[in-house]
């Protein structure tokens with residue numbers, strides 16, 4: 501790659517003789533030239549600026565000097581390669597790793613470093629019409645600098661390290677922040693294993709590569725959720741495996757079809773009535789065996805899961821309803837309903853026995869840990885109301901649900917017949933003790 505930098509402060513770019521970029525220049529991987537803009541002035545004062553048309557403070561860099569300089573630099577190219585003309589400015593598109601990756605694919609970059617109040621706007625307009633030249637006004641961040649040189653240093657380092665052969669071990673490019681994974685990097689450690697009373701996390705000296713990789717992924721997810729939730733929200737759902745989703749769930753996130761989003765789990769309120777009934781009507785049929793006719797299901801929904809029923813449930817002191825909702829849109833994602841002091845099938849005594857009557861999550865967010873969070877919330881609430889055990893019935897054919905409850909500590913304690921719209925259904929009954937605190 502060839503990079504040309506035009507500036508009135510060539511020494512500002514001296515750091516590019518150092519470190520990896522310096523090595524890349526000396527090894528020929530990068531052809532970098534720094535030019536003094538004043539070399540293209542025509543007056544003995546080598547003037548590059550003048551007063552702004554329309555008045556105002558400061559000076560503006562002259563288009564004629566820039567024109568002479570850019571024409572010369574752009575023409576100095578045997579192969580006539582297309583060039584990207586970068587014009588740093590606080591109003592440009594903000595540089596990201598994606599931009600750096602794009603620019604690393606170019607054959608040639610020319611960077612026009614402005615000073616004063618900036619470069620006459622006609623320069624960018626003019627070269628945008630020049631064949632083989634793509635003009636991009638870039639910014640390195642939402643703060644104001646005095647010129648474009650610092651931005652040139654940033655761009656050149658961010659691009660050069662992506663060029664083949666510049667970074668010794670290309671592997672290290674993979675796992676870094678803003679890299680392909682789209683996550684911030686995990687914390688790193690080296691010798692000594694103990695420093696000023698701070699120990700290195702044990703897993704890192706365990707030699708167990710799988711556990712190390714998982715630990716690092718979890719830390720990267722945690723850091724990104726805490727520091728750059730905007731980056732997390734951009735992740736593609738299929739980039740997140742079940743372990744990732746469990747970590748995100750513990751951090752208060754669920755994985756929506758459009759990507760990770762924050763979800764709140766809270767007690768249901770009267771304002772949720774209509775949305776609750778709609779969610780219940782949409783999810784209950786999914787837990788019913790195909791053998792159960794649609795009429796029976798519809799009859800059950802109409803009599804037990806309609807708005808009037810939920811309005812009643814929400815004012816019944818013996819019922820605890822919790823919902824999971826998208827933190828931004830408020831859309832309901834899942835819900836639970838617990839009936840306090842409800843005797844387990846086959847037992848008389850109901851005191852201290854809570855029934856998990858309903859636990860449903862929208863199918864498009866299954867596997868995102870929301871059911872686990874809802875179960876934890878409603879179980880804790882039942883425990884706080886004195887319940888010592890919680891039981892539920894689920895259709896014998898619903899293996900997914902049974903697996904979920906058994907993974908959550910429930911054990912099979914019996915069977916029951918559950919009437920849906922007048923049709924008896926075989927349920928397996930599971931129960932688990934409630935441990936408060």
Ligand code: JD8
Pocket residue numbers: 588589590592613614615616617618619638639640641642643644645646647648649651
């Ligand atoms: C180029 C002149 C100074 C800017 C009057 C202060 C980039 N992220 C960034 N912040 N600032 C710049 C930047 C500032 C520049 C020039 C880049 C040329 N200035 C001007 C407008 C207000 N002075 C930048 N990339």
